[in-house]
Amino acid sequence: MSLLGAARYGVDQAPGGISVVQELLNTTSKGKPRLPDLLGEGALASEWLQEVRGAAMGGASQSSLAPLRETDLRRLRALREAVVASVTGSPAAGIRTDVELSMDAAGLVDVVHPERPVAWILSTVMVEALLAQRSGDWRRLKICANPDCDLSFFDRSRNRSGVWHDVHVCGNAINLRASRSRRRAGTSAANS
Template identity: 45%
Template sequence: MSWSATARYGLDPAPGGLGLVQDLLNTVGAGAPRIPDLLAEVAEAQAWVDEATAQWAAVTGQRVPRVALDADGLTELRAFRDDLQEATAKAQEAASGPGALALVLHSATAALQLGEGGLVRLEPRGTGWRRLASLALAAAFEGQQADTRRRLKTCRNLRCRVAFYDRSRNNSGVWHDVKSCGNAANLRAYRARRRAQNG
């Protein structure tokens, strides 16, 4: 089993539960030729949700949560994904330093649970799309605590925006694929500079 939305772009997943955040971001239609949006219709979205929650359970060692989508919930889930994508892109831009307090885009319910081994666990709550949002936000929070969240990025190519996990030593990656996105962007920038010089 794998993170199906991320696998269709040929990318390695982010570690642990952060893979759910990356996979949710990668449900968007992107690439050339354009890969379809997995959240376009309820049936396809539910199939993705079922696979993603099963994979989340496999990597976190927790039970598979039941998440049932309907048309209204799918609309909300797409809006959540879009806000998550925008926040991920802005986090890359703002990595240079702290900024002003940001507007809260979404909130989700979770509980802290103490296990018999003494470990405290964050237990996402909610139903429908809110349950999935809670899982994703809990995974992002845990990624922040482990300092892995900052490595989850979206491709700088505005025509792409695929989410990738930056495994570079200095966390400097900006393209999900240097060959398809980086080279094309660098070529466009080179041609623009040449036109300006010859202009």
């Protein structure tokens, strides 16, 4: 079973590098039945990080990672909270991390830290967020408006007006609840 959010929840994957940011956002416990928080314990977080690194590096096989320490998990959860706040426009504590980049002989730039997976994900998320903000794609990374869902999705609508990760699942459920509430309010007002 894949631990990546796109496969785990059936969400369309964001294009390019911003998909790493989306993967971080979709590590939380969601769905029915509830799936575990991938940053909740060290072994599961290591498996997730291994899978994300492999996907980001073109499926390159790597040796398995040791379980992450609690301090690493706290750093990753703090990063996730800061990114959620940034995507939703909520105030949050800032995050600082050292980002080290390298350029090879062909001129390709990449994030360094392959031997330090937590440093790699922190750096990669920050770099991809910066690039997405500069390109305008950051406004397309959203959190589903259904409070029971909260999945991260990439809004592909022309006018960036999407609010549901899947309009047929979350949109219909919320709209049906609102319609029933309006009907009940109308019936109550008519009976008064």
